Amino acid sequence: MSLDKTGIAKRIAQELRNGWYVNLGIGIPTLVANYIPEGIEVEFQSENGILGMGPFPFDGEEDADLINAGKQTITAMDGAVYFDSATSFAMIRGQHVQLTVLGAMEVSQDGNIANWKIPGKMVKGMGGAMDLVASADNIIVAMMHSNKAGVSKMLKECSLPLTGVGCVKKVVTNLAVLDIKDGKFHLVERAPGVSVEEIVTATAGDLVVPNHVPEMKI
């Protein structure tokens, strides 16, 4: 069975390492914060200007001045700090943030990512995504393997306007964990109960499949 959004978030949470500063994008990435492994301490950065982001506030305790980059009300952990947008992107561009997790509409086998625009249909803007993908050393894309129409989002080349080039090294989908290197997708793990054939079929780009593909442990 393929993973749901929570499953994808749980698998990505296993990539967290002690002492990391982490930026989580909107959507599935936001859920990663709910599944930090035991014994691991990380701090979440939100690019609108907080380090040490905490969980959503209790009902009635919302503060209009305290939000995340998705404009949701949040709380601040002990030791949190607020800063302006230029300082925030100094943290990001200056590679002081160890991991960025973000969603995508398309990823290509050479590590390109598209997630900000569908010409003629949707133009919301890139927000901080271009700065994040251009600078982060360690980017994980969290997304469904195919779109709602069943078309693969793992492509030879992106068809939508790009957000960044050659920047994605790891993708976690509802079907698999894949690394991107040498211009190809490499199958690393498959979701529980998902066959290698299913993943091959759902991947439009070139996919390297090793002899043994372990099942994810969620």
Add this chain to the structure above:
Amino acid sequence: MNKVVKDKVEGLAGIESNMTIMLGGFGLCGIPENSISRLVEMGVTGLTCISNNAGVDDFGLGLLLQGKQIKKMISSYVGENDEFERQMLSGELEVDLIPQGSLAERCRAGGAGIPAFFTPAGYGTEVAEGKEVREYNGKPHILETALTADFAIVKAWKGDTAGNLVYKATARNFNPMMAMAGKITIAEVEELVPAGELNPNEIHTPGIFVQRIFQGEKFEKRIEQRTTRQKH
């Protein structure tokens, strides 16, 4: 130096049609809402607005869009606003979308006397079209230029009569850089105190960047995405 003006009417005096205006805020958080309502009253049109977002349909910069007062928006993210999308797709509204970090740094540069800088953000995308590319440390970067404005309008939590500002939580966002980049910077604050009451160690924006300051009449502080959890 006393920077205090009576109210939003006096605060925004001199803003004319076709000017370029910077407005602080991220979403609806930290926006100068009293000043925006004054811009609606003034009826100025043909504005170029530099602001990370464009508000929602019935609040923030969305109010200026409704009155067709904005000619051009320079932003990083403009979702959640149907009227914006309609005006953009119909060609009534010019839109320049900029990566958020580049937008922040371009404002900072404008205020800091740095005319341009190289950044990796946007390389290889349509943002890079027509821009100079240079390699540093083996990585391509694009040239981005500074932004300034005829007026910058910022919102702070507390301010003093000398124009020193303190922001609250994530309502700080773009306000400090925009305060630096305005030829004339107007600060609307929730609480205006006499000079000497704010701790100089804890001031975020030094008063030198602020020409006019007033206490806002009313702050609605609308929340865009109210998200909570239940007490167990």
